[in-house]
Amino acid sequence: MDLGIDLAVIGGTGLYQLAELEDVEPHQPVTRYGALSGPVRVGTLDGRRVAFLARHGEGHSVPPHRVNYRANLAALQALGARQVLALNTVGGITERFGPRVLACPDQLIDYTWGRVSTFSEEEGSDLLHIDFGDPYTPALRRRVLDAAAAAGVMLVDGGCYGATQGPRLETRAEIVRLRRDGCDLVGMTGMPEASLARELGLDYACLAIVANWAAGAGPQVDEVITFQHVLDNVAAASSGIPPLLRALLAA
Numbered sequence: 001m002d003l004g005i006d007l008a009v010i011g012g013t014g015l016y017q018l019a020e021l022e023d024v025e026p027h028q029p030v031t032r033y034g035a036l037s038g039p040v041r042v043g044t045l046d047g048r049r050v051a052f053l054a055r056h057g058e059g060h061s062v063p064p065h066r067v068n069y070r071a072n073l074a075a076l077q078a079l080g081a082r083q084v085l086a087l088n089t090v091g092g093i094t095e096r097f098g099p100r101v102l103a104c105p106d107q108l109i110d111y112t113w114g115r116v117s118t119f120s121e122e123e124g125s126d127l128l129h130i131d132f133g134d135p136y137t138p139a140l141r142r143r144v145l146d147a148a149a150a151a152g153v154m155l156v157d158g159g160c161y162g163a164t165q166g167p168r169l170e171t172r173a174e175i176v177r178l179r180r181d182g183c184d185l186v187g188m189t190g191m192p193e194a195s196l197a198r199e200l201g202l203d204y205a206c207l208a209i210v211a212n213w214a215a216g217a218g219p220q221v222d223e224v225i226t227f228q229h230v231l232d233n234v235a236a237a238s239s240g241i242p243p244l245l246r247a248l249l250a251a
């Protein structure tokens with residue numbers, strides 16, 4: 001059922017709804033890949049059609065390694081989405097990516113394992129070797145950055161997202177290694193979502209919300225990261241998201 005969706009937004013930890021959406025209707029398409037994380041809420045924002053899906057479920061019950069990334073993306077595509085903006089809550093590793101920063105990364109490194117990471121899995125399905133040199137769609141990234149500038153929302157341009165398995169947070173040694181590898185941000189849900197979107201031919205960009213310094217990366221090296229701390233910082237940083245979305249949809 002093509003609902004003519006202008007933009008699909010996938011919300012991460014601490015972002016379970018888009019309160020600004022109007023005339024919202026829930027949709028739960030059946031896909032051949034099984035159940036999605038929850039209903040896709042389709043509504044309007046300034047007259048444009050927007051779909052929202054909470055990646056971890058609306059009650060945050062689906063851990064990162066159990067998210068059915070294939071079903072989520074296939075469902076958004078079935079509803080008519082062509083452009084996906086992924087909101088990902090992350091930890092910051094390098095100086096420019098402190099808590100409450102919004103960033104639009106341009107690279108990623110995948111450290112996840114054991115996740116179903118391709119649509120080429122089934123017997124008889126096409127074997128896809130997608131180009132993934134630029135894991136995020138450059139044109140959509142550009143539009144997100146321009147929208148942030150137009151809306152006066154601070155957004156860091158670029159950065160490398162390290163996708164870890166979770167659900168535990170990292171050790172300090174793991175973060176030292178990620179930094180050495182060139183990662184600026186660390187999160188648990190960036191992959192395989194980005195590559196699956198590419199396999200489907202969807203435009204896909206990441207809006208990363210820095211919730212905390214990654215283990216050992218901040219000024220207080222032995223700081224303990226609590227979930228409440230993560231949620232508080234996501235709530236504070238999220239105020240920039242609705243104006244950014246409005247500018248993106250208006251462009």
Ligand code: HPA
Pocket residue numbers: 089090091092164169170186187188211212213214215225230
């Ligand atoms: N590590 C991994 N994922 C995260 C973090 C982190 O420090 N903070 C929020 N999501």
